[in-house]
Amino acid sequence: MVALPSLSPPPPRPSPSPATPRRRPPPPPPPHATPSHRVRSRPATVVSAASGVTDGYHSTIRSLNSRGRHVPRKSLGQNYMLNSKVNEELVAAAGVEEGDVVLEIGPGTGSLTAALLDAGATVFAVEKDKHMATLVNDRFGSTEQLKIIEEDITKFNVRSHFLPFLEEKSHHRRKYAKVVSNLPFNVSTEVVKLLLPMGDVFSVTVLLLQDETALRFADASIQTPEYRPINVFVNFYSEPEYKFKVERTNFFPQPKVDGAVISFKLKNSGDYPPVNSAFNGKRKMLRKSLQHLCSSSEIEAALANIGLPVTCSPDFLQSLHGLQASVATIVVMHPIPIKKTVPISLTITCHHHSWAHIHPAPGKISTPIQLIHPHLVHVVAYKNPRYAATDQSPLSPPLRFSIRRRRPNQSPRGGGDLGFPRPRRRRLPPRHRPLLPSSIPGGLRRVACPKMRPVFCGNLDYDARQSEIERLFSKYGRVERVDMKSGFAFVYMEDERDADEAIHRLDRIEFGRKGRRLRVEWTKEDRSGGRRGNSKRSPNNTRPTKTLFVINFDPINTRTRDLERHFDQYGKISNVRIRRNFAFVQYELQEDATKALEGTNGSTLMDRVISVEYALRDDDEKRNGYSPERRGRDRSPDRRDYRGRSASPYGRGRERGSPDYGRGRERGSPDYGRGGDRGSPDYRRGASPQGGNKGDERGSPPNNYDRERREASPGYDRPRSRSPARYERE
Ligand SMILES: C[S@@+](CC[C@H](N)C(=O)[O-])C[C@H]1O[C@@H](n2cnc3c(N)ncnc32)[C@H](O)[C@@H]1O
Numbered sequence: 021m022v023a024l025p026s027l028s029p030p031p032p033r034p035s036p037s038p039a040t041p042r043r044r045p046p047p048p049p050p051p052h053a054t055p056s057h058r059v060r061s062r063p064a065t066v067v068s069a070a071s072g073v074t075d076g077y078h079s080t081i082r083s084l085n086s087r088g089r090h091v092p093r094k095s096l097g098q099n100y101m102l103n104s105k106v107n108e109e110l111v112a113a114a115g116v117e118e119g120d121v122v123l124e125i126g127p128g129t130g131s132l133t134a135a136l137l138d139a140g141a142t143v144f145a146v147e148k149d150k151h152m153a154t155l156v157n158d159r160f161g162s163t164e165q166l167k168i169i170e171e172d173i174t175k176f177n178v179r180s181h182f183l184p185f186l187e188e189k190s191h192h193r194r195k196y197a198k199v200v201s202n203l204p205f206n207v208s209t210e211v212v213k214l215l216l217p218m219g220d221v222f223s224v225t226v227l228l229l230q231d232e233t234a235l236r237f238a239d240a241s242i243q244t245p246e247y248r249p250i251n252v253f254v255n256f257y258s259e260p261e262y263k264f265k266v267e268r269t270n271f272f273p274q275p276k277v278d279g280a281v282i283s284f285k286l287k288n289s290g291d292y293p294p295v296n297s298a299f300n301g302k303r304k305m306l307r308k309s310l311q312h313l314c315s316s317s318e319i320e321a322a323l324a325n326i327g328l329p330v331t332c333s334p335d336f337l338q339s340l341h342g343l344q345a346s347v348a349t350i351v352v353m354h355p356i357p358i359k360k361t362v363p364i365s366l367t368i369t370c371h372h373h374s375w376a377h378i379h380p381a382p383g384k385i386s387t388p389i390q391l392i393h394p395h396l397v398h399v400v401a402y403k404n405p406r407y408a409a410t411d412q413s414p415l416s417p418p419l420r421f422s423i424r425r426r427r428p429n430q431s432p433r434g435g436g437d438l439g440f441p442r443p444r445r446r447r448l449p450p451r452h453r454p455l456l457p458s459s460i461p462g463g464l465r466r467v468a469c470p471k472m473r474p475v476f477c478g479n480l481d482y483d484a485r486q487s488e489i490e491r492l493f494s495k496y497g498r499v500e501r502v503d504m505k506s507g508f509a510f511v512y513m514e515d516e517r518d519a520d521e522a523i524h525r526l527d528r529i530e531f532g533r534k535g536r537r538l539r540v541e542w543t544k545e546d547r548s549g550g551r552r553g554n555s556k557r558s559p560n561n562t563r564p565t566k567t568l569f570v571i572n573f574d575p576i577n578t579r580t581r582d583l584e585r586h587f588d589q590y591g592k593i594s595n596v597r598i599r600r601n602f603a604f605v606q607y608e609l610q611e612d613a614t615k616a617l618e619g620t621n622g623s624t625l626m627d628r629v630i631s632v633e634y635a636l637r638d639d640d641e642k643r644n645g646y647s648p649e650r651r652g653r654d655r656s657p658d659r660r661d662y663r664g665r666s667a668s669p670y671g672r673g674r675e676r677g678s679p680d681y682g683r684g685r686e687r688g689s690p691d692y693g694r695g696g697d698r699g700s701p702d703y704r705r706g707a708s709p710q711g712g713n714k715g716d717e718r719g720s721p722p723n724n725y726d727r728e729r730r731e732a733s734p735g736y737d738r739p740r741s742r743s744p745a746r747y748e749r750e
Pocket residue numbers: 096097098099100101102125126127128129130131132146147148149152171172173174201202203204205207
């Protein structure tokens with residue numbers, strides 16, 4: 021049982037008599053108020069604790085006690101307003117004046133009701149709690165100025181009950197009513213959904229809600245992950261404005277959260293677009309999820325028109341870069357009526373300094389864009405009844421988009437003519453940072469297959485898992501894919517800026533079981549040139565040799581005999597050597613090596629797609645003395661020697677230095693090929709190796725392939741200090 025504070029003297033100013041409502045000019049905004057914004061900023065206005073004179077603390081408590089209702093019901097959100105000033109500000113926010121008809125939800129003790137009556141309004145109050153309904157009835161008596169209905173607002177048919185009342189009170193003249201309410205927090209969203217579409221009845225709705233909720237509703241920009249279908253809804257039907265915050269100390273009992281006053285200027289909008297349908301089922305293909313609007317073939321046609329795959333789903337669309345959500349918001353808020361002969365060229369805000377221009381084909385599409393996700397817009401094939409009268413099928417014609425970035429010297433107009441607020445420069449969480457349209461040359465059509473530059477992630481443990489790398493990078497943004505190599509990986513991130521951030525944050529951090537310092541940087545060559553399909557091609561800059569150079573097998577689990585088994589079908593092998601994460605397979609005949617290369621490059625060995633190339637030189641050219649009969653002996657020394665002399669094919673000394681995927685020729689850059697997994701290193705001859713290998717580092721792959729190839733020489737076999745056992749796998 022909540023103990024109510026003991027009663028104190030009655031309020032200094034009694035509530036106005038409903039029979040003789042006095043008209044008072046609405047109070048000015050509180051002196052500490054700053055103009056409210058429609059955007060995310062949190063207005064500084066905070067109404068301080070109870071200090072009101074009318075219907076303040078004392079009268080509220082007295083009212084409650086008078087009905088024996090000592091325990092406000094939490095389930096009904098009964099947090100009563102103790103501060104009459106807040107009530108007055110609510111009334112002022114709605115601009116209530118003499119003769120207005122106001123719907124009040126949950127009058128409770130009637131403190132706000134009193135303020136409304138005081139302003140000269142006629143009040144239609146809906147109260148769920150019968151005790152409170154009785155209390156308000158008792159308090160104001162029967163009067164023409166007030167009608168109280170004991171009902172649950174969420175189940176109440178406002179239109180059918182309220183409209184006759186409005187008609188009567190406005191003497192059958194067309195007049196808009198207003199809504200003013202200190203709402204129970206738990207029904208806020210329901211009430212908003214109920215009232216906002218009633219722009220034909222109400223001109224403004226002013227609600228005291230939970231602060232967080234008010235902020236969320238008022239946030240017209242969609243640069244936050246919080247942007248939801250409800251925001252689209254709110255913006256479609258109204259212009260929300262966060263008015264001021266109301267501290268929790270103003271309520272009895274005190275809630276755990278602060279409140280805030282928000283006003284919705286209703287727009288009397290048309291039919292609500294099927295945003296929700298598109299939000300639903302992120303993996304569901306749009307042609308299915310929007311089927312209730314039009315046929316799949318129509319949807320497919322519309323998607324195809326804008327260069328999207330007919331099978332695309334919201335999830336897929338999320339992965340597209342480009343058109344920004346602001347576009348969709350604007351469109352949702354201001355449907356674009358495209359007239360037959362007037363081409364539309366809209367300048368709309370994309371986040372920050374990015375801009376988009378939309379040039380739909382004239383006269384074809386009624387509402388071409390809809391939002392399905394904060395970062396997404398797409399053109400949905402739905403028929404807007406508003407345009408149904410015309411012969412403009414929204415689906416038949418091609419819709420063209422072009423996206424351009426505004427030139428830096430052009431100052432953004434902040435949505436100017438569309439009334440969209442100037443975008444604020446704010447650092448967004450990686451996933452929600454927009455891409456610059458410049459990164460999608462040619463517009464949406466090409467967005468679907470953006471060319472990505474991978475991030476090189478080197479010095480991984482050999483047994484590092486793809487999922488680990490993916491998890492690591494996905495902290496900074498969406499990871500498209502990870503091409504796992506032995507000891508390094510290529511990470512393709514959706515957004516280049518996320519990749520930048522990942523590089524910034526991850527380079528040289530300790531990672532993995534052994535706490536290796538990662539080397540994370542941009543690959544220095546576009547790896548997108550080759551495709552898997554091409555990977556079987558032989559490198560054209562190496563001459564055929566009897567020895568094949570093999571990489572990208574599993575260096576932990578692959579044994580010499582596994583390689584032998586994999587390669588011996590092509591001819592007689594004279595030698596196989598594994599060195600950490602690469603190997604040499606030597607055939608007796610060069611033709612067999614060629615056959616093997618063709619047959620094995622890009623083949624799968626123990627779940628890894630291996631790359632095979634000719635070695636620069638055959639072992640016997642270097643008089644290394646390899647021979648079948650020495651094979652058993654040779655394995656270990658090889659590896660020892662490798663450790664000692666040429667610890668990594670990727671670079672000695674450069675602490676897993678930067679991957680040099682082909683800084684031109686200068687470094688003999690391996691072209692890992694598209695997908696990496698089969699790309700054949702492009703160890704260009706003459707590439708200069710990097711000096712100073714450092715034992716087990718693998719941070720700088722490319723340059724030293726050359727070295728390795730050159731060093732497939734007897735020198736490798738010299739036993740060094742390392743224990744061969746460490747590398748022995750057989
Ligand atoms: C936060 S109190 C506000 C009371 C009063 N207007 C004030 O300012 O002190 C919410 C009021 O709404 C009533 N209420 C709660 N749920 C309701 C519903 N679904 N329909 C109508 N009234 C409801 C409660 O009984 C309570 O009186």
